[in-house]
Amino acid sequence: MNTTILLFLLQDGITNGAIYALLGLALVLVFAVTRVILIPQGEFVTYGALTYASLAAGRMPGTAKLAVVIGLVAFAFDLYAMRKTLHAPKIARAFALHVAFPVVVLLASMWAADQRMPAGVSLVLSLLIVASIGLSLYRIVFQPLAHTSVLVLLIASVGVHLALQGLGLLFFGAEGQRGPTLLTASATLGSLRFTGQGMAVYGITVAFIIGLWLFFGLTLYGKALRATAVNRLGARLVGIRTTLSGQIAFLLASTIGALSGILIVPITTLYYDTGFLIGLKGFIAAIIGGLISYPLTAVAAIVVGIVEAFSSFYASNFKEVIVFTLLIPVLLLRSLAAPAVEEEKD
C-alpha cells in the first residue's frame, strides 16, 4: 500500500467518522436524558437527506405533511392530558410547538419547492421539518412511557423505527436520491483533494460539536439537561420538568440526524432505508462510549469511520461485518471490567 492510498482512506474514514460522531453524540444525549435507545435516529438521517434532496429538486416532500399530522396528534395528546387544568399559556405553548410550527414550515416548503431556492434554504427547511417530527414523536410515543423500563422504551423505539421506515418508502419511493452539494469549491493539498462538500462536513460537524459543548457548559437549559441526565429526581425537585428535558433532547437528536443526512446525501446515494445502517454505526460508537461518555463516543466514531474505509478497500464484501465485529471485543472488555448493574428502578 502506498502513502497516497493510505492518506486517501484516512481522509474518507475521517469524513464518515465525523458523521458517526454527530449521530453517536445524539444517541448518548437521548439515552442519558430519557433512557431511550434511539433506533429511529437512522430515519431522522434518511428523512433529513431525502427531504433536502426533494426540496432541492423542486418536489414537495411528504415529510412536511407528516410533521403536521403527527403534530396535530401530539397536540390532541397535550389537550387530553391538560383536560383537568385548562391553562391558557400551556395550551398556547403546545399549540405553537405542535401545530403552528409544522404548519408554518409546511407552507414555507410548499412555497420553496416552487421557487427552486438555493441549497441553504432547503437545508434549513429540512432541518425544521425533521425537528418538528422528532418533537411530536417524543410527545406521542416516549413521554407517556417515561416512567417505564429501558426495555419497554427500546421496544417502542424499534416500533417507531419500523413505522418511520415504512412511511419513508411511501414518501420517497424505492429509488435512491442525491442532493446538491453545499460547497462546490475544492482544493488540493499534496496528493489529497479536498472537495467543498468534504470541508462542509468537517466544518459543520466541528461547529456543531463546539456549539453543543457551549450549550451544555454555559446555558441554563443545557445545564438543566445535564442535571436531568445526572439525577432525574434531583432535577424534578428544583422544578426542571422531565418532559422539557426530553423535548430538548429529541429536538437536538432529530436535528443532528437530519443534518448528518443532509451532509452525506451529496456524497452518496441514499435510499429510504439507508439511514438505519448509518445510524447503527453511530450506535457502535455510542456503545464503545458506554452510552455515557461524549469524548469517548466521538473518538470511537472516528475509529469506526477509519475501519470502515480500510475494510471497504481491502474486503469490501465484508465491510459491514468488520465494522460491526468491532463491538464484540468492546462488549467483552466492558463486561469483564464492569460488575453487573441492575437496571435503574424509577
Add this chain to the structure above:
Amino acid sequence: MSTLLEVTDAHVSYGKVEAVRSVSLTVAENEIVTIIGANGAGKTTLLSAIMGVFPLKGRVAFLGEDLARYEIEDRVARGLCLVPEHRELFATMNVEDNLQLGAFRMSKAHAARGFEHVYTLFPKLKERRKQLAGTLSGGEQQMLAMGRALMGSPKMLMLDEPSLGLAPIIVAGIFEIVAKLREEGVSVLLVEQNAKAALQVADRAYVMELGEFVLSGKASEIATDQRVAASYLGFADAAAS
C-alpha cells in the same frame, strides 16, 4: 399565624404495604415542625409523598390549595421544597451550577440575590464553588442540598434527615441555619432520627411509629414526655427523676 401546609388523613402504600396510615398534620407560617421516630416509621415516605414523589391518598393542601393535581415541579413552583434524605445533588456538576439550577424557575436577578443569600448562610460553599458536588464532604453536600433548595425561594422547606451521617459539630451548624431560616420567614418541616436536636429547634413535634402519629404537641412538652424520652432520647432515667 395562618396555616401553610395541611395534610388530612394521608395514606401512602408501597404495593400492598401501607407505609403511612391516616396521618394528619399542619404547619403554620413561620413555624418549625418536626416529625421524629425510629428508622422505618414512614417519615421519609410521608415527606416524599407530600412532595408528590409517591402517590398519596388523602388531602394535601398548601396555602389553602389542594395539591392533588400538581406534579412535583408544580409544587416546587408554589413554594414547597424538599431536601431529600439522599440529597439528590448533580454530582458531576460544580457547586455553582448546582445552585444555579436551584433557581431554574427564577429570573436572573433573583438567582443573583439567591447566590448572595446562600453564600452568606454557607460561606464554605463559596470557597468550594468550582468543585464538583460529588467530591464534597457529607456536611458540605448537605449544605449544598439546602442551599440549592433555598435558591428557589421556598415558602416552606422540608428537610429529610439533614443530620444523617454528619459529625455533631456540623449537625449543630445545620440546626442553627434551620432556626435562622424561620427568622427569614421560611417554615420548616423537619424529619429527624436525632430527636434531641430536632426537639430543641422545633416549635411543635409529631412522633411517628409504624406509619402512624402516636403523639403530638409542643416540642418542649414532647421532649419531657416519658415515653418519648425512653424510646428516642435515650435518657429514660434522667427524665423519670
